[in-house]
Amino acid sequence: MNLIAAAIAVGLxxxxxxxxxxxxxxxTVEGIARQPELRPVLQTTMFIGVALVEALPIIGVxxxxxxxxR
Amino acid sequence: MEKFQQxxxxxxxxxxxxxxxxxxxxxxxxxxxxxxxLILGTVVSLFMLWSLxxxxxxxxxxxxHGKKVRxxxxxxxxxxxxxxxxxxxxxxxxxxxxxxxxxxxxxxIVIIIDFLLQKFQKNGYHV
Numbered sequence: 315m316n317l318i319a320a321a322i323a324v325g326l327x328x329x330x331x332x333x334x335x336x337x338x339x340x341x342t343v344e345g346i347a348r349q350p351e352l353r354p355v356l357q358t359t360m361f362i363g364v365a366l367v368e369a370l371p372i373i374g375v376x377x378x379x380x381x382x383x384r
Numbered sequence: 385m386e387k388f389q390q391x392x393x394x395x396x397x398x399x400x401x402x403x404x405x406x407x408x409x410x411x412x413x414x415x416x417x418x419x420x421x422l423i424l425g426t427v428v429s430l431f432m433l434w435s436l437x438x439x440x441x442x443x444x445x446x447x448x449h450g451k452k453v454r455x456x457x458x459x460x461x462x463x464x465x466x467x468x469x470x471x472x473x474x475x476x477x478x479x480x481x482x483x484x485x486x487x488x489x490x491x492x493i494v495i496i497i498d499f500l501l502q503k504f505q506k507n508g509y510h511v
Contacts, residue, residue: 331458339443339456346447354387357444361388362499364436368458369492372432372465376485379469 320382327374334367391498392437398494399430421472421479425487428468432461433491 342360346353403426410419439457446453465488472479 328459328462331462335456335458342443343447346444350448353444353448357388357440358391360444361391361436361440362495364440364456365492365495368436368461369489371458371462372488373485375462375466376469376481376488379466379473380481383473 316381316384320378323374323378323381327371327378330374331368331371335364338363338367388437388441391502392433395433395491395494395498396430398498399426399433399491402426402490402494403430417478417480418483421481421483422487424468424471424479425484426490427487428464429488429491431464432488433495435461435464 338360342356345356403423406419406422406426410416410423413419435457439455443453443456468484468488469481472481472484
């Protein structure tokens with residue numbers, strides 16, 4: 315049962331990270347392709363966005379490890 | 385130097401300050417498990433920050449030149465976090481899991497605080 319719980323936790327965490335990162339990266343590519351001179355600004359915005367999106371999946375992965383080893 | 389690289393250097397500096405404080409705490413206080421766990425989490429977090437900056441820099445350069453990018457390294461960062469958790473679970477006599485998670489979140493907290501500080505300074509507030 316713990317294994318299933320851990321698998322669901324990791325899977326949903328990865329799904330969330332994937333969707334969030336996909337949205338951010340897609341918009342950044344669009345922006346840079348349209349205005350290459352705005353690359354530093356868009357990169358910084360993307361950096362902060364990716365960091366915010368990835369924080370929760372990382373906690374999810376750690377929690378799944380804790381659950382798996384219980 | 386580019387603004388993006390400057391931001392990374394600033395954040396790296398803050399994390400090194402924190403790491404030095406944790407090392408002092410590990411060396412001179414009784415809470416050895418707590419500080420060792422914080423050090424483990426923060427070192428992995430520093431690796432994640434470095435990986436994020438490197439991948440985004442590569443990504444931006446590739447997009448600007450019309451090339452393709454394979455990934456931005458999300459799964460390697462998740463694997464690094466899993467490694468830190470696995471080490472903490474494997475050696476409970478040295479590490480505790482909650483400070484490891486706090487350490488792992490350090491770089492993200494540093495990024496957000498640094499972003500807010502820069503925003504306030506740009507708008508004319510001096511913190």
